[in-house]
Amino acid sequence: MNTKLLVIAIIVVFFLLFVFRSTFSSSNDQGSSQIAQKVVPKAVSDSFRNIQKSPKCSETCNKIPPSLAQALVHYSTSTITPQQTIKEISVTKKILDMKSPCNFLVFGLGHDSLMWSSLNFNGRTVFLEEDKAWIEQIKKRFPMLESYHVTYDSKVNQADGLMEAGKGPECTAVGETRHSVCQLALKNLPEDVYETTWDLIMVDAPTGYYDEAPGRMSAIYTAGMMARNRAEGETDVFVHDVNRVVEDKFSNAFLCEGYMKKQEGRLRHFGIPSHRDEPNKPFCP
Incomplete structure (x- = not known):
């Protein structure tokens, strides 16, 4: 129990x-x-x-876009590196991080073009190139890049005369460069280039390291006038190879030392505000 x-x-x-x-x-x-x-x-x-x-x-959602995948494969397997250093590239990348997707105009088509297009993912990146054969070669490898052939009438050995001409009132007046009477203005670019408001402009071409080369005088001047003629806001303009005389003098004269934000190595970064609604605004601050 x-x-x-x-x-x-x-x-x-x-x-x-x-x-x-x-x-x-x-x-x-x-x-x-x-x-x-x-x-x-x-x-x-x-x-x-x-x-x-x-x-x-x-x-x-989790799949990498094909264009970025191609850029990763290209740069991880290529033995050719871009002409700009990583510190120089980082200056432009910092602005792209803030503004992209945006409109990015680049004078020059090179080994770094796929990188710029990828960093501006979902934006529009346009390249202007002097060498027609080089454009065809790049198009075969990277058909997604938007590029146009551009011809230049100037030469590096004409730089001093063009600098004097650029000081005239016809060159400092704000307006569309395709209708400008200034000797420095590029008037043969594709119409769409003139009609687009560019948020960033990179001048890394045309060739400018010998006397008979086209030089970047007109490209620098045109970039500055496009920035001044935009409806509103500020345009970030970058000039590479400022260790050379032409790039140094023309960027300071037509993009203005007062608008320069940073220099890293051979790259200068300018922030140029719109002048369109302020006709009495000085060409340089």
Whole structure:
């Protein structure tokens, strides 16, 4: 009889412990759930639920775009590096980080063109190149790049005369460069280039390291006038190879030392505001 009572008592104790543990666990789970709902913001929890409900998200949201994939493969396997150093590239990249996707005009088509186009992902990046054969060669490798052939009438050995001509009133008057009478203005660019408001302009061409080369006099001047003639806001203009005489003098004269924001190595960065609605605004501050 005593043994039976002992067994019954043990069973009753185990049953009570089981009931108590189940009740405590349920209460604890509810409390944790309530705390989680308070801690996790509603927007985050809603986004997580939407991700769980969307079976196609892994196919679209998390897949790297083909253009970026191609850029990664190209630069990781290429033995040819861009002419700009990593510090120089970082100056322009910092602006692209803030402004892209945007309109980016580049004088020059080179080994860094795929990089600029990729950094301006979903924006429009246009390249202006003097060498027609080089354009065709690049198009075969990277057909997604938008580039146009441009001819230049100037030569490096004419730089001093063009600098004097650029000081005249016809060259400092703000207006569309395609209709300008200034000798420095580029008037044969594609119409779309004149009609687009460019947020960034990079001058890294044409060739300018020998006397008979076209030089960057007109490209620098035209970039500055495009910036001044925009409807509103500021244009970031970059000039590479400022260690050379032409790039140094023409960028200071027509993009203005007062508008220069930074120089890193051979690269200068200028921030040029719109002059269109301020006819009395001085050419340089």
